[in-house]
Amino acid sequence: MTVQRLFYSSRIADEHASRGAAIAREIAQASAVRNSASELTGTLAYIDGHFIQVLEGNLKQVEETFERICCDFRHRELKLLDYHTAPSRLFSEWAMASLVEEDATIGQREALSEVRVLATLNAREAIARMRQLLALQDRAVLTA
């Protein structure tokens, strides 16, 4: 069963910049609730005032969700970085995981900054890094 995977980045609108991290958490939480009903998975990163999000699911749900995002004025300079059909989900364990810079350890922050740079240059690699980060984060939570 193949899935559609969509990857985009955007900058937070200036008027919302002061509470960017909070908005990122809200968005991740709200979409996690909505996605669990719609079988959408993915992750949302917020780094240095930029959103970077992966959405996975069936074509209709991914496209409808992305269209909703495109109508959202909290985003600026929204860029579609990758849209492809993949053999399976990468983020099957997360309805919508969040990777917010402000909540991260120093090590994670560095990795997140790398993801941000990679996103526009090599989308697939950036997605893979986000997946790794989440796996590490979960392990950290388990051992803590």
Add this chain to the structure above:
Amino acid sequence: MLVLLAALLCVVGSYVSIQLFRRTLQAGGGSRFHWCFLASVCAGSSIWGTHFIAMLGYQPGVPVTFDATLTIISVVIAIFGVGIGLFLSTLRNRWFGALCGGGTIGLAIAAMHYVGMFAYRADGIVGWLPNYVALSLACAVVFGALAIDRLRVHDHEGHPWTATLLLVVAIVMLHFVGMAAFTVTPIAGFGSGPQSEVFVAMASAIAMAALLIVGTGISTYLVEMRTRVDAQDRLHHIAMHDTLTGLQNRHAFNGKLRRLCQRLVKGGPPFALLMVDLDRFKPINDSLGHPFGDKVLKAVSARLQEAVRDNDMVARIGGDEFAVIAPGVDDPSVARLLAERIVEVLSRPFVISGQVADLGASVGITLAPADGKDAETLTQQVDIALYHAKNEGRGRHCFFDPSLTETLRERRLLEADLRRACMREEFEVYFQPILDTATREFAGAEALVRWHSPERGVVSPVLFIPVAEELGLVTTIGALVLERACAEAATWPDGMTVAVNVSPVQMMGGRLASTVAQALHKSGLEPGRLEIEITETALVTDDELALRALEEVRALGVKISLDDFGTGYSSLSYLHRFPIDRIKIDASFVNQVPHDPGSASIVRAIAQLGESLQMEVTAEGIETDAQYSYVAEHGCRHMQGFLFSRPVDAATLARLFGTHEKNRSVA
């Protein structure tokens, strides 16, 4: 009390009956029969009910009973009589219809009344006054006919009150005049005892039944009315809305704009008018198909509605053109914010059915009443602003400004002059010689077009070629230049080449190869001495078409060179895909060498690239000796620039080539 009830039943019954009569007259085919049935049942029962209830209230001073059979017959007479009358009312001739139809209805009322009166058994001596009977009949016929006539000529939406009133008059007159004709003399010995209970119960039941029938008629009428209003609302909605996107359409937009302008005159609120035009919609529609284009348009409308404020009107007024009216906006910064939101939201990608489409939009803005007060002016102004936004490079907004009108006027003049220039062939071909650094002799020349306008003097190609491309004139101009350049080159010494620029529009026109072949044939120039110069923009628009055009030209034996190399996008990939013989390094890099390391390395890289791909390399814009030496040193064989020669006319070039080229050398 009973008389009042009878009066009420008479008025309400007439009101409903007239409405039903009207529907009967309006209806056609089978539904006319149904309406007629309903109307006659309703009218018959209310006429009869009025009579019956009034009779219950009538106190003849003697005991009274009703004959059941005759009473029922009187109802049937009323219903059938009205039904026949209604059918006759639909006769085409006005007088015939009114007299026969209305008259029959009047007679039906009368017949019902008198049959009803025979059913009325008073215990006394009953007498009839013939004059009153005749008068009552005349009244019923005349008023009935008048009612139908009024109803037939009634042609507006409101209720036909006159006809209703006439029907009431017909019923009431008949009853009272009829009752005046009726006399009862009590017979001595039969006391005026109370009415029996059975009689009252039966009479009340009959009256109730009559009321129920009239009630049914009323509700039927109301339900039908509601359905009709709904249908009208739906029709109105269809007329004012775009079926694809559900947005309001051009018709609705024009109406709203006109209304706002009318209110403006009376000191109404200001508003902003924005015109939105999608960039790149047509190629997407053409390449990905109309069903896809339709989905994109739906998404565009949804996004537009997100971008505007709640009270703003968004209308689709053309294939890919939308208008926004923002009431209450007189502050340019508010209008700007709105336009920015629209440009932003439409610049985002559209991901639909697994495909990705990048559109973008241009927005023109005008403010009322600051810029104009009438719909026509505002529409013109917003179009000018939109045109300007598109001309400035799309994906942006532009406010209307009176100076734009002037810009547009100048542009129109230029267009008109250019059209005339094409007819009069006001173009001349100039040549800039190309030097071969290996032999230090001229190897050929690049043909350049000049426009000698009698009104404007010499106009630069930079100014008029974009206009010519937009107007489609560039094909004519290009063919002219090609022909003259070939004719000129045929007179040059053997081996000298001529390079001619070809616009992307000309290349995609599909007739490039035949134009080239014709120019070669006319001039007798060897195909190998002609080079076609194209730019990268020609290759990115539609690479399949470009490839085909270039291969056709190449098949003639003509060479192809890529102009302005290095300024476009991923230039490298084109070199592999397209049949290119030569690359020309853009003057902007050459100008910077040798002092600018970046440009120097680009020039070196291009020269090496040419060598490895076995393409010739020409450097353009050589102005200094230092540039010459640097470029020559790094492997560019051919050069052109002011250092050797400016573009010159054909005669000068012939002198350069014919007499001086052997002596000419560069230090």
